[in-house]
Amino acid sequence: MKKRIVIIAEKRQDKLHSVTLECMEAATKISSDSEIVVLLVGDDDDESIADDLMYYHCDRVVFMKNSKLSRPNVHTLLPLIKQFIEAEQPYAVLLGQTDFGKTLAACLSESLKLPLVSNIVEIKTGPDSLFVTRQILSGNIINKVQINNHCILSIKQKAWKADNRLEEKKGIKEIQSPIVNNPDFSLVRLEKKSSGKEELANANIIAAAGRGVGNESGYLLVKQLAETLGGKVGVSRGAVELGVCDASNQIGQTGETVAPKIYIACGISGAIQHLVGITSADIIIAINKDEEAPIFQASDYGIVGNVFDVLPLLEKGLRSQDSQ
Amino acid sequence: MGMNIIVLLSIVLEANQQLMIENGKIQHTNLKESVNPPDEAALEEALLLKEAYGGSVTVLTVHHREAEKHLRRALAMGADNAIFVKTDEDLEPAVIAKLIAEQLSSLPYDLILAGDFSTNGGSGQVGPRVATILGLPFLSKAAKLEVEKEAVFITKESNGDLETYKGKFPVLLTIPQGLHTPRLPKLSSIMKAKQKPLEKKTAAYQNQKDIQTVDFSYFVNDRKKILLEGELEDKVKQLAQIIQSHIQE
Numbered sequence: 001m002k003k004r005i006v007i008i009a010e011k012r013q014d015k016l017h018s019v020t021l022e023c024m025e026a027a028t029k030i031s032s033d034s035e036i037v038v039l040l041v042g043d044d045d046d047e048s049i050a051d052d053l054m055y056y057h058c059d060r061v062v063f064m065k066n067s068k069l070s071r072p073n074v075h076t077l078l079p080l081i082k083q084f085i086e087a088e089q090p091y092a093v094l095l096g097q098t099d100f101g102k103t104l105a106a107c108l109s110e111s112l113k114l115p116l117v118s119n120i121v122e123i124k125t126g127p128d129s130l131f132v133t134r135q136i137l138s139g140n141i142i143n144k145v146q147i148n149n150h151c152i153l154s155i156k157q158k159a160w161k162a163d164n165r166l167e168e169k170k171g172i173k174e175i176q177s178p179i180v181n182n183p184d185f186s187l188v189r190l191e192k193k194s195s196g197k198e199e200l201a202n203a204n205i206i207a208a209a210g211r212g213v214g215n216e217s218g219y220l221l222v223k224q225l226a227e228t229l230g231g232k233v234g235v236s237r238g239a240v241e242l243g244v245c246d247a248s249n250q251i252g253q254t255g256e257t258v259a260p261k262i263y264i265a266c267g268i269s270g271a272i273q274h275l276v277g278i279t280s281a282d283i284i285i286a287i288n289k290d291e292e293a294p295i296f297q298a299s300d301y302g303i304v305g306n307v308f309d310v311l312p313l314l315e316k317g318l319r320s321q322d323s324q
Numbered sequence: 325m326g327m328n329i330i331v332l333l334s335i336v337l338e339a340n341q342q343l344m345i346e347n348g349k350i351q352h353t354n355l356k357e358s359v360n361p362p363d364e365a366a367l368e369e370a371l372l373l374k375e376a377y378g379g380s381v382t383v384l385t386v387h388h389r390e391a392e393k394h395l396r397r398a399l400a401m402g403a404d405n406a407i408f409v410k411t412d413e414d415l416e417p418a419v420i421a422k423l424i425a426e427q428l429s430s431l432p433y434d435l436i437l438a439g440d441f442s443t444n445g446g447s448g449q450v451g452p453r454v455a456t457i458l459g460l461p462f463l464s465k466a467a468k469l470e471v472e473k474e475a476v477f478i479t480k481e482s483n484g485d486l487e488t489y490k491g492k493f494p495v496l497l498t499i500p501q502g503l504h505t506p507r508l509p510k511l512s513s514i515m516k517a518k519q520k521p522l523e524k525k526t527a528a529y530q531n532q533k534d535i536q537t538v539d540f541s542y543f544v545n546d547r548k549k550i551l552l553e554g555e556l557e558d559k560v561k562q563l564a565q566i567i568q569s570h571i572q573e
Contacts, residue, residue: 012483012484013483013484013485017483071482071487073463073487073489074452074462074464075455075461075462075463078456097447099440099448099464099465099481099482099483100464100482100483102441102447102448102449102452103448103451103452103464103498104452105449106417106447106448106449106450106451106452106453106456107452107453107455107456109418109449109453110418110421110452110453110456110457111456115418115532115534115535116418116447116449117535118445118446118447118448118449119445119446119447131538134445134447135446135543136444136445136446137337137339137343137443137444137446138339138443138446139446139543140339140343140542140543141343141345141350141540141541141542141543142540142541142542142543143537143539143540144537144538144539144540144541145535145536145537145538146535146536146537146538147534147535148534148536149534151534154447183461183491184461184491184492184495185461185463185478185489185490185491185495186489186490186491187487187488187489188477188488188489188490189479189487189488190485190486190487190488191485191486191487191488192485193484193485193486194484195483195484195485196484197483197484205571229567229571237502240502247502248484250502253443253446254362254500254501254502261570261571261573262567262570262571264567271339271340272339272340273339273443279543282570283566283570284547285563285566285567296549296551297545297547297549298545298547299547299548299549300547300548300549300550301548301550301551301552301563301566302549302550302551302552303551303552303556303559303560303563304551305556305559309556310556310560313556313557313560314560314563314564317560317561317563317564318564318567318568
């Protein structure tokens with residue numbers, strides 16, 4: 001019998017969160033021949049996301065629709081999703097290790113009495129059990145665990161590539177219209193911000209600023225580099241503490257997890273809390289005046305130098321190569 | 325009105341220290357521990373709320389090693405009571421949540437605060453699990469709490485947007501690390517904290533059976549670690565070429 005896997009989709013700023021497509025890829029590691037069911041919760045405005053999901057490797061897209069579900073919090077969703085999982089009886093439930101995913105996963109695990117393993121970076125199958133590895137202690141240590149039961153897994157963002165969109169529709173769509181009780185805490189005010197987190201998470205090129213940029217003009221040099229390369233600018237906690245930017249584009253344990261082709265760390269010392277957010281980058285480049293900075297041990301290429309000296313030259317070098 | 329606030333403090337290994345693995349297990353001798361940084365931000369929020377609205381702050385810890393000094397420090401920062409449940413072994417978050425919920429069932433509270441994840445496991449499970457066991461409403465990544473008469477307004481970050489919710493106590497909130505820098509305890513408070521109530525307990529539990537650790541290993545860093553050589557202009561030229569060649573891939 002095919003193993004059924006339920007993936008709980010997540011939205012980010014009215015679009016599908018890329019971690020949902022990463023869950024689809026991770027699901028293929030549990031079983032190459034499984035029935036994949038994607039659950040999307042939302043209101044009428046999310047119909048297009050549900051339609052688009054049918055073009056990925058899934059058998060069914062279940063769209064749970066109600067006008068009260070446009071921005072549901074986990075507490076409101078829990079009874080609905082619990083009921084859904086009880087009906088589907090999946091072998092595994094997959095979510096992303098995001099604020100939404102990790103919170104929902106913990107609540108589901110508690111109320112369904114299913115084991116949960118969080119922050120997973122690898123999945124392997126054994127004859128009667130699953131072997132998964134999770135990152136612990138800020139990413140310093142890998143813990144391999146065996147699960148002998150149906151389970152819930154929350155996957156680390158960017159540990160898997162996003163599933164590719166197919167030419168033809170694969171999944172069929174089912175619509176459910178559940179009754180939604182009024183929540184204990186109801187949304188009374190919404191301040192939307194164009195934070196660009198989804199763009200940062202999925203950028204091909206990221207230039208990131210750390211404490212070593214020193215001041216706002218240093219940060220602007222890094223931002224300029226990102227723009228020249230057609231990429232996005234990120235920051236470490238050090239830069240946020242320095243006060244040169246806010247935390248909306250922070251990368252690392254308390255910020256975004258990214259996986260660009262090229263990551264350029266400018267004035268970032270390389271604390272483990274930052275590194276854990278960039279382990280999936282193809283190439284890491286470090287620019288730092290301190291030769292002893294740990295970032296060089298976590299990089300592919302490094303330049304020992306001050307960002308104020310290096311970045312203007314680099315800018316010039318990149319532009320002259322462009323014109324060749 | 326006064327608010328009864330409970331803060332869940334987990335004790336974690338400090339991040340920037342060398343960890344040793346022997347026979348697939350982490351060696352714990354001589355390792356430094358501290359309060360989980362997001363939990364410290366939660367404690368700071370609790371102390372600010374107490375200053376604004378009055379009430380009391382109780383800190384609660386479940387840990388398998390000595391934790392009294394961490395709890396005394398929390399008392400010196402301004403907490404009123406501390407409860408320490410000592411276990412014999414490191415436990416999965418599901419078991420820790422169960423032990424916490426057992427303690428809470430006999431305590432008065434309006435508000436429960438916890439960090440939004442711990443730097444040990446990084447899973448962020450304990451807060452939401454406790455809320456689920458107790459059937460409490462909860463919100464993650466809370467950034468602001470305001471009380472107006474009977475109503476509680478909570479603003480939280482949600483994928484970059486800010487959402488404000490209205491409801492009533494009791495509620496459980498998780499707090500992101502970046503919300504506050506925790507205060508430092510004053511010397512006079514450290515002395516006073518020695519007199520504050522700290523209750524030590526043990527509890528019966530069963531660790532989870534359906535998740536079993538196979539082993540622990542180091543994170544393998546297989547980066548090239550090439551430092552570019554030469555005069556600064558040469559190095560930067562090499563770097564520009566490296567960047568261009570990877571863009572074209």
